[in-house]
Amino acid sequence: MKVDLGLLDYLIMIIYFVFVLGIGWVLRRHMKNANAFLEAGRSMPAWVAGLAFISTNLGALEVMGMTGSGMKYGMLTTHFYWIGAIPAMIFLALFMMPFYYGSKARSVPEFLKLRFDEKTRGLNAILFAVMTILASGISMYALALLMENVLGWDFNLSLWISALIVLCYTYLGGLSSAIYNEVLQFFIIVIGLLPLVFLALKDVGGWIGLKAQLAPIATAKGYAADAFTTTWKHAGAATSNPLGVEWFGILFGLGFVLSFGYWCTNFLIVQRAFAAESKSAARKVPLIGALPKMFIPFLIIVPGVIALALSNNPGSGFILPDSPGGGPDYNLTIIMLLKQYLPTGVLGLGITALLASFMSGMAGNVSAFNTVWTYDIYQSYIRPGTNNEEADGKHYLKVGRLATIFGILLSIASAYIASKFGNIMDFLQTIFSMINAPLFAVIFLGMFWKRTTGHAAFTGLLAGFLVALLHHGLTIPQGAETVFKGGWLGIAHTYPVEMAQNFWTAIIAFTTSTTLTVVITLLTRQKKSDEELRGLVYSLTPRTLKEDVPWYEKPVGLAIVVGVICVVLSILFW
Amino acid sequence: MVDIRIPIGLMFSILGLIISVYGLITMSDSEIYRKSLGININILMGVVMLVFGLVMLYFARRKKK
Numbered sequence: 062m063k064v065d066l067g068l069l070d071y072l073i074m075i076i077y078f079v080f081v082l083g084i085g086w087v088l089r090r091h092m093k094n095a096n097a098f099l100e101a102g103r104s105m106p107a108w109v110a111g112l113a114f115i116s117t118n119l120g121a122l123e124v125m126g127m128t129g130s131g132m133k134y135g136m137l138t139t140h141f142y143w144i145g146a147i148p149a150m151i152f153l154a155l156f157m158m159p160f161y162y163g164s165k166a167r168s169v170p171e172f173l174k175l176r177f178d179e180k181t182r183g184l185n186a187i188l189f190a191v192m193t194i195l196a197s198g199i200s201m202y203a204l205a206l207l208m209e210n211v212l213g214w215d216f217n218l219s220l221w222i223s224a225l226i227v228l229c230y231t232y233l234g235g236l237s238s239a240i241y242n243e244v245l246q247f248f249i250i251v252i253g254l255l256p257l258v259f260l261a262l263k264d265v266g267g268w269i270g271l272k273a274q275l276a277p278i279a280t281a282k283g284y285a286a287d288a289f290t291t292t293w294k295h296a297g298a299a300t301s302n303p304l305g306v307e308w309f310g311i312l313f314g315l316g317f318v319l320s321f322g323y324w325c326t327n328f329l330i331v332q333r334a335f336a337a338e339s340k341s342a343a344r345k346v347p348l349i350g351a352l353p354k355m356f357i358p359f360l361i362i363v364p365g366v367i368a369l370a371l372s373n374n375p376g377s378g379f380i381l382p383d384s385p386g387g388g389p390d391y392n393l394t395i396i397m398l399l400k401q402y403l404p405t406g407v408l409g410l411g412i413t414a415l416l417a418s419f420m421s422g423m424a425g426n427v428s429a430f431n432t433v434w435t436y437d438i439y440q441s442y443i444r445p446g447t448n449n450e451e452a453d454g455k456h457y458l459k460v461g462r463l464a465t466i467f468g469i470l471l472s473i474a475s476a477y478i479a480s481k482f483g484n485i486m487d488f489l490q491t492i493f494s495m496i497n498a499p500l501f502a503v504i505f506l507g508m509f510w511k512r513t514t515g516h517a518a519f520t521g522l523l524a525g526f527l528v529a530l531l532h533h534g535l536t537i538p539q540g541a542e543t544v545f546k547g548g549w550l551g552i553a554h555t556y557p558v559e560m561a562q563n564f565w566t567a568i569i570a571f572t573t574s575t576t577l578t579v580v581i582t583l584l585t586r587q588k589k590s591d592e593e594l595r596g597l598v599y600s601l602t603p604r605t606l607k608e609d610v611p612w613y614e615k616p617v618g619l620a621i622v623v624g625v626i627c628v629v630l631s632i633l634f635w
Numbered sequence: 636m637v638d639i640r641i642p643i644g645l646m647f648s649i650l651g652l653i654i655s656v657y658g659l660i661t662m663s664d665s666e667i668y669r670k671s672l673g674i675n676i677n678i679l680m681g682v683v684m685l686v687f688g689l690v691m692l693y694f695a696r697r698k699k700k
Contacts, residue, residue, distance in 0.1 A: 069657055073650060080646045087637050109639055241639050248643060252684060256676050264672060404667045406654050406677040 064211050064400045070409025077413050078226060080245065081420070085230030085238040094454030098235035098461050099432045100167055100336060105237075107342035109244055111349025114333040116243035118354075119250060120422030121415055122200060124361050128398070129391030131365020132372070132381075135275070135289025136634055137304040138365070139358045143292070144316040147351050147627045149324035151620045154347040156599075157325055158334060160508050162343040163596045167335070169328040169504075170437040176507045176597045178515030178588075179441070184522060185500065186437035189328060190430055192493045194468060197426035198475025204419040205476065211396055212412070220476055223416075227423045228469045231431075232462055236336060239421070239428040243333075246417040247353070253407075253414025254360050260402040261367045264377075274370040279303075289366060292634050305558035314564025318571045322497030326504055329429040344616040351623045355630060361395070368394050371401075423472065431464035439464075488545035491533060491563070498567040499525025499574035506578050511598040515588065517581035525574030532569050538562045640695035647688030655681025 092098045105113075130138040166172035170189060174182035201220060208219040230238045265271045276286040288295050288302055295302040296311060306314070324330060324347070334346035371379035372389075379401055384390035399411040435457050440446060446453045503521050506513045537548035538559040547562060556562040595601050612618035658677030661667050668675055 069653070072653070076646065076650060076653075080642055084637075084642055091636055104636065237636065241642070244639055245643055245646065248647070248687075252647070252680070252687070255683075256671075256680050260671050260674070260676065263674075402670055402672075404670050404676065406657050407671075407680050410650070410654070410680070 063213055064396065064408070064412070066212065066409060066412065067405035069405055070412065073406075073409035074413045074416065077249065077417065081226065081242055081417075082229055084241045084245070085233035088234030088238045088241070091237065092233070092235055092458065094451075095435065095457030095461055096454060097237070098458050099428075099435060101236040101240060103336060104338050105240060105333075105336045105342075107337055107345040108349055109240065110333050110337045110342070110346045112247045112353070113240040113243035114330060114346050115350035115354050115357075116247040116250075116421060117330055117333060117425040119247065119357065119418060120200060120425075121418040122203060122422070124250070124415065124418055125203075125392045125395055127358075127361045128365040128368070128395040129393075131362035132368045132391055132394050133365075134303045135279075135366050135369065136292050136362070137289075137296075137302055138362045139292055139634065140304070140311050140315055142354060142358050142362075143627055143631050144311065145320045146324060146354055147623065148316060149320040150347040150351040150354070151623060152321065153325045153331070153334075154344050154351075154616055155620055157504075157508060158344045158347070159340065160597055160599070160602070161331065162335065162337070162340050163602070167436050168433050169326060169331060169500075170433055172504070172597075173507075173518070174437075174441075176504075176589075176594070177513075177518040181503075181515055181519045181522060182437060182441070184519065186433050186441075188496055188526075190433050190438065192496065193329065193426045193430045193433075194471045195475050196493065197423050197430075197468070197472040199479055200419060200422045200426070201472055202476040202479035204416070206480070207396070207415075211393075216480075220473060223420060223423070224469050224473050227420050227427065228466065231424050231427050231469075232465050235461070235465075236332070236428045236432070239424040240333060240336060242424060243421045246414075246421040249410070249417050250414045251353075251360065253410045253417075254364075256407045257364055257398055257402055257411060258360055261364050261371075261398060264402070265367055265370055271367060271370055274374065275366070278369065278373050289369065290634075292631065294635055299557055299561065304560065306561050306564060310561055310564045314568050318498050318501070318567040319494070319564065321505075322501040322567065322571070326497055326500040328433065329425055332429050332432065341616065345619060348616060348619040348623055352626075355623070355627055364398050365394050368398055377401075423469075427465055427468045427472070430468045431461045434464045434468070435461045491545075491566075492530065494563065495526055495529035495533070495566060495570055498529070498571040502571050502574035503578055506575065506582075507598070509599045510582075511591070511594055511600055512587055513578065513582050514585045516585045517578045520581050521574040521578030524577050525570045528573040529566050529570035532566050533562075536562055536565075638695045638698065640691045640698075644688045644691030644693075644695060647684045648692065649688075651681050651683070651685030651688055653681075655685060657681070 096102055127138060127141065161172060164172055164175055166175055170182045170186035173185050201224060204223055205216045205220040208214040209216040230242060265274055272287065272290045275289045279288040280286055284301065284303060285295055293308070296308040299305050299307040334343045337343035337346050368379065371377040372381060379397065381389040381391065381397055382393055399408060403411055439460055440457065499522050502525060503518045507518060533547050534550035535553040536556060537552050538546055538556045541547060546559065556565070591601055613622065654677050658675050658681050661677065662675060665673065
């Protein structure tokens, strides 16, 4: 499974790293206070923040995972994009961004503090800080493991060198540097994977040839002939499509609860829009991100679908190595495809694209962590601001920089924990996904119902999370071997596939959180005055004046364009 | 703040140039390109990257004026 790189491939990689570090170096002199370092001075043009917004999400685990899913589930994987991301991004842009950005909150936990109370902020800030560090550790572990297995590099060396590079550019240039590098990474991923899609598609005889090759594979598995190349057509019942989830689970679980929870409340993502230069730019950020997002499936899912055809064609010579747990290791699909088709030169580009996505994922986590740590934990509970704003700005800059170093050291530590207990990391990732659904319920109610109280929000958040945990403990996907997949309290229900279990965990967490928040709001008194809630709640915020720009530059105009393209794509691949 | 289009443009121009030159050198070497279905993908992508890089630099310069 080793990929042999030539000197030229290494040269390409080195040139990329020189630019990555160079960006941090050039930006370092702009980092005069905490605001510049942790919030990029709120000065990013919409297109830069928009590409960074989508790039943060396009981490290596996403690229590798989605190509693997393409091979497992076929085109149904596009549900994670067209229904599982675009509607939520439009909603964030049009309905939530005005309150996030307008509130002047510097982070999502701080928004919770302004809208609700201190305890709600504290709960979210601590969960988020722990979660981002562990997530970044998991990503680093995966990176080092990949370099060891595929490129033959030393595990420890890869881990420390990649951490050092990320540390250098985030320490020097803060969020601005992370955002700039995400934009650079976006282009290198697109350009690095383009030759792969082109060659693979040509090899199987284009889309029509691919459909013809997949038909016998689908029939042999007991599905309709076009099950791997359609999206909604066979979603009527869970058993008639490879994904194993029916339309309701896809629409409500993935399309609503999971995606709105992720895109609208995950600070890692939303932080990019917070860094925009104006409210109108902030509203355009998710929409500008949505434009390329809709086409990313052609770059990373279609190659996976092609890999499915190749692996069933002995003449192609394409085989996926086995995973340590047995069965093919779907995560390696993209690497094996790169190896299959790309000669030295473009191969280096493809591998650089993967490395780039790993590092910017880490940088994203670290830059979100140091913001939440500095503002929501350090400034709130350890050293509050004084009246001297200038001295404070310098002090918190220092704290932010130290947090960057500590954040990366903690990530390295958790990467080593992950290398010892791989399964525990799977489990932790499942748990993290439980935080978002209740958070969305609470923020949504807070923004659109002025009566929602702090006590209600706190209880809703905590109960939603605990119920999700309970549901995971009581259910199990079919064929699960470890307790980390669920059923560690007892087995009350068995799901046909793990994805169905995840969707229902989120649905139940969201429903519990919403219900409890509503009920407790009705039982408690609102302590915040209307004046305090101005700019945070829909009904108490004055409408902004109409801007004098052409329709396509307005958020609503852009949202319509995005929506129409998304519907057209869904129909084309129905 | 520095215009992000400058580093992007520079990097892709340099990478594009290197990869297309390599593609030119290996033009007659059919062994390398057996993987890529006989297509000299290096020249193809090298030129795409070079054009992309130059377009980025052009826009960065135009904005400055």
